[in-house]
Amino acid sequence: MPFSIQVTDPTKANELAKVMTDSRWVDPHWKILFEDGTTADHVVSETAQRLPYNLTRRQGKRHQMAVDHVTGEVVGTARWILPEHLRDPKFKTWPEARVPSPSIEDDEKFRKKFEDATDEEGRIKHLRWDLMEVRNTPLEEIDAKIVHDNGPFLTLDYLSTAPHYQRKGVGSALLQRGLEVADANNLSTYVTASPAGLKLYLNHGFEIVETFSLEYPDFGGTEPVVDYFMIRKPKQKS
Numbered sequence: 349m350p351f352s353i354q355v356t357d358p359t360k361a362n363e364l365a366k367v368m369t370d371s372r373w374v375d376p377h378w379k380i381l382f383e384d385g386t387t388a389d390h391v392v393s394e395t396a397q398r399l400p401y402n403l404t405r406r407q408g409k410r411h412q413m414a415v416d417h418v419t420g421e422v423v424g425t426a427r428w429i430l431p432e433h434l435r436d437p438k439f440k441t442w443p444e445a446r447v448p449s450p451s452i453e454d455d456e457k458f459r460k461k462f463e464d465a466t467d468e469e470g471r472i473k474h475l476r477w478d479l480m481e482v483r484n485t486p487l488e489e490i491d492a493k494i495v496h497d498n499g500p501f502l503t504l505d506y507l508s509t510a511p512h513y514q515r516k517g518v519g520s521a522l523l524q525r526g527l528e529v530a531d532a533n534n535l536s537t538y539v540t541a542s543p544a545g546l547k548l549y550l551n552h553g554f555e556i557v558e559t560f561s562l563e564y565p566d567f568g569g570t571e572p573v574v575d576y577f578m579i580r581k582p583k584q585k586s
């Protein structure tokens with residue numbers, strides 16, 4: 349492998365934000381979530397400001413990044429959510445993907461940067477929140493039912509590979525690390541996938557349990573946005 353997988357490093361916030369933004373900016377259903385005139389550079393810069401605070405605060409989450417061996421460049425990133433029963437630090441679940449707590453000085457610095465990139469209501473700036481609500485409300489309802497009926501899960505919350513580094517196995521490698529943790533804990537894995545990720549998840553044993561398609565012409569959508577709710581059962585230990 350020309351890259352390695354490591355715990356996400358908050359000091360790499362700019363590179364991480366670029367990977368996350370650039371991989372999704374090509375998707376018209378994602379780009380349209382931002383106010384007119386917002387550029388990818390805006391989104392990268394504000395995401396980078398919020399990232400260190402988010403990474404070091406959410407201890408029920410696990411974060412990994414892929415780094416190119418030769419250039420040292422961040423080329424992919426994944427964020428996972430642990431099920432409630434594995435969050436207690438005394439269980440030491442997946443310690444190698446747990447971002448360490450920052451020093452008091454860093455924590456203060458991260459909080460300040462986060463607040464500078466967040467509006468008065470604590471929300472991400474430049475997002476079209478009316479459209480977010482139209483898009484997310486039905487997804488949240490389906491999600492709640494799936495979690496209730498099939499949980500607990502290890503949830504894949506975010507996966508992205510830098511566009512120039514796609515189709516080299518980064519997405520699979522990041523995904524595989526989480527699946528190993530899920531199997532070791534006899535847990536199902538859950539993801540809400542966009543069409544871009546569908547094939548990757550099917551290749552790794554996920555099955556579609558629900559598909560939701562939404563038209564939103566009143567907000568400028570020209571074609572339906574589709575989301576796949578997918579679950580992978582744990583592999584039995586042999």
Ligand SMILES: CC(C)(COP(=O)(O)OP(=O)(O)OC[C@H]1O[C@@H](n2cnc3c(N)ncnc32)[C@H](O)[C@@H]1OP(=O)(O)O)[C@@H](O)C(=O)NCCC(=O)NCCS
Nearest residue numbers: 371507508509514515516517518519520541542544545547
């Ligand atoms: C989805 C996503 C994370 C996949 O990342 P990736 O790093 O390209 O994933 P992989 O390289 O592991 O696999 C993708 C394809 O490359 C192929 N591949 C893997 N290694 C390869 C190699 N060395 N040479 C050629 N192809 C390779 C895989 O077989 C797979 O092919 P397939 O789609 O025909 O089955 C990436 O496309 C992305 O960031 N998309 C935008 C964000 C997004 O939609 N994320 C998922 C949301 S749910």
